[in-house]
Structure formats: C-alpha cells, structure tokens
Amino acid sequence: MAQAQRERAVVIGLEVHVQLETDTKIFCDCSTEPAEEPNTQTCPVCLGLPGALPVLNEAAVEAAVKVGTALDATIPEETRFHRKNYYYPDLPKNFQITQYDEPICQDGRLEFSVEGERRAVGIRRAHLEEDPGSLRHRGGSIDTADYTLVDYNRAGVPLMEVVTEPDFRGPDEVRAFLSKLEEVLEYLGVFDASRDGSLRIDANLSIVETDGDGEIDTAQLDAANRTEVKNISSHKGAQKALAYEAQRQKNAIKRGKEIQQETRHWDESRGITVSMRSKEAEKDYRYFPEADLPPLQVSDWKSRIEIPELPDARRERFRQEYDLSVEAADKLTSTKQVADFYEGVAGEFDPTLAATWVADELLGELNYRDMLITDIEDRLDDVTRLVELVAENQITVKNAREVVLRGMLDEGRDPDAIVDEEGLGKTGGDEVQTAVQQAIEENPDAVADYRAGESGALNFLVGQVMQATGGSADPADVNELLRERL
Ligand code: ADP
Ligand code: MG
Ligand code: ZN
Numbered sequence: 275m276a277q278a279q280r281e282r283a284v285v286i287g288l289e290v291h292v293q294l295e296t297d298t299k300i301f302c303d304c305s306t307e308p309a310e311e312p313n314t315q316t317c318p319v320c321l322g323l324p325g326a327l328p329v330l331n332e333a334a335v336e337a338a339v340k341v342g343t344a345l346d347a348t349i350p351e352e353t354r355f356h357r358k359n360y361y362y363p364d365l366p367k368n369f370q371i372t373q374y375d376e377p378i379c380q381d382g383r384l385e386f387s388v389e390g391e392r393r394a395v396g397i398r399r400a401h402l403e404e405d406p407g408s409l410r411h412r413g414g415s416i417d418t419a420d421y422t423l424v425d426y427n428r429a430g431v432p433l434m435e436v437v438t439e440p441d442f443r444g445p446d447e448v449r450a451f452l453s454k455l456e457e458v459l460e461y462l463g464v465f466d467a468s469r470d471g472s473l474r475i476d477a478n479l480s481i482v483e484t485d486g487d488g489e490i491d492t493a494q495l496d497a498a499n500r501t502e503v504k505n506i507s508s509h510k511g512a513q514k515a516l517a518y519e520a521q522r523q524k525n526a527i528k529r530g531k532e533i534q535q536e537t538r539h540w541d542e543s544r545g546i547t548v549s550m551r552s553k554e555a556e557k558d559y560r561y562f563p564e565a566d567l568p569p570l571q572v573s574d575w576k577s578r579i580e581i582p583e584l585p586d587a588r589r590e591r592f593r594q595e596y597d598l599s600v601e602a603a604d605k606l607t608s609t610k611q612v613a614d615f616y617e618g619v620a621g622e623f624d625p626t627l628a629a630t631w632v633a634d635e636l637l638g639e640l641n642y643r644d645m646l647i648t649d650i651e652d653r654l655d656d657v658t659r660l661v662e663l664v665a666e667n668q669i670t671v672k673n674a675r676e677v678v679l680r681g682m683l684d685e686g687r688d689p690d691a692i693v694d695e696e697g698l699g700k701t702g703g704d705e706v707q708t709a710v711q712q713a714i715e716e717n718p719d720a721v722a723d724y725r726a727g728e729s730g731a732l733n734f735l736v737g738q739v740m741q742a743t744g745g746s747a748d749p750a751d752v753n754e755l756l757r758e759r760l
Contacts, residue, residue, distance in 0.1 A: 287478045289437050336578075346397075354373070478501070479503065500535060627665055
C-alpha cells in the first residue's frame with residue numbers, strides 16, 4: 275500500500291552575533307578599532323591574566339538596551355553575567371563572560387517585508403557577551419593547516435547575540451530578516467555593517483511535518499532533529515547555506531535516512547555544509563554566575579536612553595510628509611545616512627524632485643562607483659545646488675546627470691564650476707527655454723503628432739526653436755529640452 279504523501283516545511287531559527295559599536299572593549303579600556311598588528315590592543319583583563327578584574331562598559335549596556343527596545347523586547351529590572359567554560363586557544367581565560375538564564379532582553383519581535391509581504395519573527399532572547407580572539411590558520415583550513423596564529427585584539431569586543439524563535443520558513447525570509455535587523459541596528463547607531471566580522475550567524479534548520487493546514491505544533495518542533503550551521507558571515511551566505519542545507523536534508527529524508535542532530539560548518543568557497551561534530555559530542559559548558567561582576571540593575575537605563583526614529587516609522591513619515599511612493603520611500607530610508615541626506619536636500623526644495631535626484635540619479639551613480647552615501651556626506655550643498663540648477667531649468671536633465679553629477683563624483687568638482695567650464699549654460703538658458711515653451715504652445719498639431727508617435731514632428735519643433743533663437747541654441751540641447759517638456 276502506498277504511503278500517503280506527508281506535507282513538510284522547512285523550519286529555521288537563528289543565533290545572530292552582532293558587534294556593538296563602542297570605543298572600548300566590554301570589560302576593559304582596550305580599543306575596539308581594528309589594528310594593523312596582532313596582539314597590540316590587549317591588557318591583563320582581556321588576556322585573562324590572573325587577578326585581573328572586569329569592569330563593565332556602560333556604552334555596551336546602553337547599546338543593548340537600545341537594541342532590546344527597538345526589538346520590542348522585555349528588559350528586566352535586573353540582569354546578570356555568567357561564565358561559559360570551554361578550552362580553545364581563542365579564549366585566554368578558558369571561559370567566556372556571557373549571559374545565561376537572565377539575559378538583558380527577552381521576548382521581542384521584528385517585522386520585515388519579504389517579496390512585498392509583511393512577516394514577523396519572534397526574538398527569544400538577546401544577550402551581551404564578549405568576543406573571543408581570532409585564529410589564523412596557515413597552510414590550509416581549520417583541519418589541514420600547518421599551524422595556527424592567534425590574535426587577541428578582538429578578545430573582549432562587545433557582542434550581542436540575538437536568538438530568534440524557529441519562525442522562519444525559508445532562506446529568503448532569513449535574508450530579508452537579516453537586512454532588516456542590520457538596518458535597525460544601524461539606525462540605532464550601535465552597529466557598523468562595513469566592519470569586518472561585525473555579523474556572524476549560526477542557523478538552525480529542520481524539516482518538520484505539518485498538519486493539514488500547513489500549521490506546525492510545538493511538539494513537532496521540539497521533536498525534530500535539527501542541524502546548526504556555523505561560520506556564516508553575510509546575508510547572502512546565510513541564504514545560500516540554508517538553501518543548501520534544506521535541500522541536503524530533503525534529499526536524505528527522500529532516501530529514507532534520518533537527520534542527525536549535529537553542528538555543520540558552512541564552507542563558503544565550496545558552497546556546501548560539512549559535518550563538524552554530533553550533538554552527543556557537544557560540550558557541557560558548565561555555566562555558573564560571574565562572581566567578579568555584580569548583578570546589573572538595568573531598569574534605570576531604560577528611561578535614560580533615546581531611541582531615534584526607526585526605519586519603518588521614517589518610511590511611513592516620508593510617504594506622508596513628502597508624498598513619496600512606497601518604492602521611493604523604501605530606497606530613501608535604506609540607511610539612516612541616505613534618509614538624512616535626502617531630508618537635507620528636500621528641506622531646500624521640492625521633495626519630489628529631490629527624491630528623484632537622490633533615489634534614482636545619485637544612488638544609482640554611487641552604486642555604479644561602489645561608493646556609499648557616507649563617502650559624499652560633506653557634499654550635501656553640492657548636490658542641493660545640482661538639484662537647484664535643474665529646478666531652475668538652468669541646465670538640462672541630461673547634462674545634469676551625465677556631465678555635472680558624474681564630474682562631481684569622479685573629480686570632486688563643484689557643480690557651478692562644471693557648468694561654467696563645460697559651457698553647459700551656453701545656450702543662455704532662459705532664452706532657449708522661452709523659445710521651447712513658445713514652440714510648444716504655438717504648434718499644437720506638431721505636439722499632438724509627436725505624442726502620437728510621429729518622431730518627425732520633433733524635428734519640426736526643433737527647427738522652430740532654432741529659428742526663434744537665431745540659430746544660437748545647440749540643436750541637441752533643444753531636442754533634449756523638447757523631449758523633457760513633452
Ligand atoms: P539549544 O538549547 O540547543 O541551544 P534552543 O531551543 O535554545 O536550542 O534553540 C536554539 C536555536 O534553535 C534558536 O534559534 C531556535 O529558534 C532554533 N530552533 C529550535 N527548534 C528548531 C527547529 N525545530 N528547527 C530549526 N530551528 C530550531
Ligand atoms: Mg548559542
Ligand atoms: Zn583589554
């Protein structure tokens with residue numbers, strides 16, 4: 275008898291480690307700036323020398339409270355630190371100071387959009403911990419290297435580990451969530467995505483049977499054997515690793531094999547996950563309270579911190595206040611810096627024109643050059659001036675885009691200088707503008723023909739403008755101007 279086909283769903287839960295942007299480490303005064311030389315930003319505390327005592331960095335707590343608030347999490351009155359014990363060369367003290375059963379944030383949620391649909395994922399907890407050091411394997415990978423170097427500059431850098439509920443139903447959702455999480459963290463000013471190693475992801479994946487309605491009950495979730503994929507460091511990496519892992523598990527199930535509960539390593543260069551250790555071999559971390567740090571009273575911090583306008587709220591306000599489309603508002607709030615830049619230009623001008631110039635032209639040209647808005651933050655005045663030149667019809671859109679904007683970005687010149695030096699205003703803006711307007715008003719038939727698709731009609735109108743300006747206008751500019759107006 276053929277067995278009925280059971281419905282199955284991919285279930286994913288994440289443990290995301292984010293580096294909190296602070297000047298100094300979480301338990302000592304060492305700098306968190308990346309250093310050229312290994313082991314130059316260390317001290318007895320972050321090297322775990324006997325007798326050295328940790329002192330909690332307030333900036334890290336403040337950042338954690340901000341994150342918790344932005345994630346709608348519960349922040350308890352009191353939180354505490356624990357020691358997680360294990361032996362590994364990247365861990366000089368042989369234990370990591372982290373949080374265990376009393377994390378600083380619990381029960382949060384984060385909303386995000388995926389393919390136009392709104393989704394929300396539960397945040398089980400988010401806690402503070404210190405980063406271990408970093409290992410450099412020489413002459414091979416982790417299992418084949420000739421020798422390994424260790425650098426403790428990272429040891430003690432503040433991290434926040436954000437643990438989600440197993441609410442994801444596919445790799446695309448994970449990618450969208452990670453973008454949103456990063457966006458929120460950057461808006462809070464506690465995270466720098468461009469920093470190496472600032473985001474590290476462990477992803478748990480299982481294939482779970484669903485009931486008739488595609489629902490999954492908790493018992494099924496807990497019973498499912500899952501794998502934990504480690505060593506993921508980007509959104510795209512997460513999506514690829516999880517797509518691979520989902521397929522690998524589906525194939526195994528199809529062949530009648532049982533999924534082993536295990537830790538797997540994402541091998542980015544080969545695009546596969548490989549088994550590292552089984553659940554049975556998982557270490558017992560012997561957590562116990564960190565006696566060198568007293569319990570932390572967090573309740574007073576909550577009222578002290580300020581939360582800036584977050585991406586969703588800013589997006590909505592942009593739509594209302596500046597009358598922007600959903601797409602334009604999304605683009606213009608993609609980072610806090612872009613949003614600030616846009617508001618800088620929009621404050622001087624027609625917000626719609628400013629939106630076109632920042633969202634379409636400027637971001638497009640920056641992207642093409644692999645530049646970020648932060649690279650031109652000090653040029654707000656120049657961009658504003660460029661939009662002004664267009665708004666006042668002093669230059670054509672084509673010249674603004676192809677000559678002025680590109681000259682500004684490639685050569686760092688200022689827009690007025692470019693207009694002067696390239697003679698872009700040479701057609702005596704106003705006179706040509708007037709002639710163009712006149713030609714349109716006086717030749718409704720030609721305009722109608724052109725709009726009906728007769729391109730010859732445009733030549734006629736160009737001729738009219740040339741005549742009216744006594745031939746002083748540039749036919750190409752006139753052509754362009756007419757097209758814009760029509
Ligand atoms: P552990 O106690 O082994 O660390 P937790 O229950 O704390 O496991 O969960 C760790 C992570 O595993 C969380 O991100 C959670 O969302 C995820 N997770 C739990 N159950 C599943 C499942 N069935 N499939 C995928 N991920 C899961
Ligand atoms: Mg963990
Ligand atoms: Zn130190």
